[in-house]
Amino acid sequence: MxxxxxxxxxxxxxxxxxxxxxxxxxxxxxxxxxxxxxxxxxxxxxxxxxxxxxxxxxxxxxxxxxxxxxxxxxxxxxxxxxxxNPTPRPVTLLNLLPEAMPMPLATAMLGLTDDGAPLLARLSAPEVAHILVAGTTGSGKSALLRTIAASLALTHAPSLLQMLCIDPKGRAFPAFNGIPHLTRKPIVDVPEAVEALHSVVRVMESRDRRGETPVTNHDAIALHNDGAVGTSVPRIVIFIDELADLVMQGEAPVADTLTRLVQRGRQAGVHVIAATQHPSSAILSSVMRANFPLRLVGRVVSADDARVASGRAGTNAHLLNGRGDFLAVSGGENPIRFQVAYIDEKDLKQQMAMLGNTVAPYSAQLPVLAYRSAT
Ligand SMILES: Nc1ncnc2c1ncn2[C@@H]1O[C@H](COP(=O)(O)OP(=O)(O)OP(=O)(O)O)[C@@H](O)[C@H]1O
Ligand SMILES: [Mg+2]
CATH class of the missing domain: 3.30.980.40 (Threonyl-tRNA Synthetase; Chain A, domain 2)
Known part of the structure; x- marks a missing residue:
């Protein structure tokens, strides 16, 4: 306070x-x-x-x-x-992240709940695994994807977590270009995105065959450093802004590929975090939607849209304020209302540029660095 x-x-x-x-x-x-x-x-x-x-x-x-x-x-x-609150507090990632340090592994900062507590999402948990972000234009979907991506990049060494950013409009991820967690530049081209998704499917299948899994906690990291656990692999987090554009422009196989990733990715350490204005059945199959256990829903325009976006009735997402006012909807739990921790363009560029300078790329075989201070 x-x-x-x-x-x-x-x-x-x-x-x-x-x-x-x-x-x-x-x-x-x-x-x-x-x-x-x-x-x-x-x-x-x-x-x-x-x-x-x-x-x-x-x-x-x-x-x-x-x-x-x-x-x-x-x-x-x-x-x-x-x-x-007469003095509503701007919620920023760079203020909030230090409060939650040390962050648990494979965990992203989302924002601040109405109770004033930081809200985190643990990707390794079956209740999270893959995240579908929905909301009308201006609700803050792209900003939320950037917050999740930035918080993961700031708290994980690239040997623990790699990211793939797909961004058909080219507006969400330019600031991430060049950070060592990215194996390729943010992808704007749809055919290239399709090819990149296929390559992740191949990685997932090879991990399945070899029984490779990502490390899930600190003890495992210590073992990993001692060489006792030889089969640990980095998590791969796929960010997709404008999922509907990708699915519509990329023809049927894209939807199939994504469905496979969300159905089988978690065990192999592959996670999909995707945003769309319209998560309706006309665009995303019910199988695909059912495999996103966590929905993050921003403002939508009608009660009907609220039901489609949340996957259930009665969340009142059409009464949210927009600009980062979101609900976390998961399983049978009550939705949690939260304000997304914002990071503006300038801070994001600055933080990502520092990552580029201070963290050696995965191939450099440095000791695993689990946590880094956000400041
Ligand atoms: N968490 C936040 N805190 C404060 N302002 C925010 C937040 N998120 C978004 N905004 C403001 O709202 C604007 C729109 O956000 P954003 O571009 O993320 O929306 P969007 O849902 O992706 O919209 P579109 O569907 O048009 O891409 C941002 O430019 C920013 O000014
Ligand atoms: Mg957007």
Whole structure:
């Protein structure tokens, strides 16, 4: 929490308790969370107070606190009062990453949840494995792909993780050109992308045959360095912006190739992270969609689009704000709302240029460097 917010929070907690006391529904604010957009107070009502009587006071509380709206909810912490943060915090990758260091292996930074906690995605987990990013234009899909790619590059040596960037519009990944994690320049040409995907399928099949798997934790890295584990291979993360363009321009085999990668890639350490405006069945087959366990959904234009993008009803993704306001939707879990950690063009170029200078390429056989500070 920023220090300057503390008097504001104490003032608001006093207002809440005063309003409740005045309406003979006493309760105490016992704690709370400060998220990038929302502040939550945990309220402990006196034992005889009904939840409904607090809920009825939402407007009076909002008036006394001088906030536009106040939601009253129930949660495991008791009664939750939720209102907007008067000083919304810009969430940036370079501020957030050091807070989460050391990052676990094969894990990417996504952003900050409404509870104010960093949200990470572990690629090696079956619940993540491959990620489908969806949202309308301006929702922040390309920015989210860059955040994931940058956080992986900043926290993994190229001997642990390699990346392939496919970007038919040529706008998402130019800053990554030249970093040692990239085995080829970001690909804009569709036939070249198709050929590159085929080559990853061949790598995946050869890894399957030889029983090669990527390292999954620190202990394994130590063993790896001692030469005890000889068959560890780097993870390969394939980023695809404008997946629909690739599938439509690349003819049927592209969809088949991608489907194979998402069906069988995880064991071999191959992950696909793809963004599209339209994840509808007209463009992506249901088999392919079913094999992206994690959906990251930004703002969409209608409730119907929200259902298609999230793969389920009721997420309300059409009510998101855009510009990095996202939901993480996975399995039967409740969606997690988060603000994507942003990295602007200038910082991204600077950070990637430093990687190019300081990390030797995979072929140089350096000792495995698991983690690097983001600063
Ligand atoms: N996490 C973020 N924080 C702050 N601003 C953001 C964030 N993500 C995106 N933006 C802003 O929104 C603009 C659009 O983002 P982006 O290009 O990533 O959207 P998109 O979903 O890829 O759109 P399109 O479908 O048109 O490619 C960016 O130029 C940036 O100004
Ligand atoms: Mg984009």
């Amino acid at each position: 920023s220090r300057s917010l503390r008097p504001y929070l104490e003032y608001q907690a006093d207002r809440v308790e005063a309003v409740l006391a005045a309406h003979r529904t006493p309760g105490r604010v016992t704690g709370g969370t400060v998220g990038p957009r929302l502040i939550r107070f945990f309220l402990n009502p006196a034992p005889n107070i009904r939840f409904a009587s607090i809920k009825r006071l939402a407007d009076d509380l909002a008036l006394a606190m001088q906030v536009p709206t106040l939601n009253v909810d129930r949660g495991k912490e008791g009664v939750i009062l939720e209102f907007s």
